[in-house]
Amino acid sequence: MRGIIPVDVLHSRHISIGSDSRVDKLSNDVYLEVGQCLMNFKGDEDKITAFLDNIHSWKSNMLSVVSGKLDFTNKDDVIQSLVGVPRPEKIDILPPQGIRNKGCGTSKRLIGAGERAITKSKRPKRLCLGCKEFVNHDIRNSPVRKASSN
Structure with a gap:
């Protein structure tokens, strides 16, 4: 049991943002499986190297299949794919009102604590x-x- 990490701990390592769709659950399972493999191969350089070579070959095969789907033409598409939530039409967050920093340019001079004490x-x-x-x-x-x- 020493070298194996419990499944519940690994489930909390990757949190997908967005809906509880089938794709999100599958991507969480991929993260879980890769994490378990890395934890089991810990300390064995040959197994980690073979695992990495397999991942590189799987990646090149999968990218050749889906190369047409990954066409991000602008920055918003990339961010939406990473976050998993579309950009809102209207932004409801506004800057706060009534904040005045010291020395902001108004004609009234702010009196510091030392001068007030005197x-x-x-x-x-x-x-x-x-x-x-x-x-x-x-x-x-x-x-x-x-x-x-x-």
Whole structure:
């Protein structure tokens, strides 16, 4: 049991996008079989080389049979064949509204966190009894008191 991987683990290795059609199930089975062969041949270079040679010969035979079917003329056809879902007629996804990056060119300047912290740390204005105004000093260091003491 050491060299053999359980089938359930290998089934989850390839997930086809699209409907649960017979073709999707068959392609999943191909992936499963190839994966099991590679796991069983692990460490044996001769068996892996023979397996790879067989795959190359099968591939060349199959491509000669279906060469007319694989005519991808544009990029959309290639992507649709890989994804397995046709391109939608209308795209419903729109860019988000109302996002404003810093420095986006508007006339209002964004204030950073450091500048906000400095403005919040200033002392509140209080009534100075010397000059009778709301200012950032009190009577102890009032300019009126300093002028009268000189």
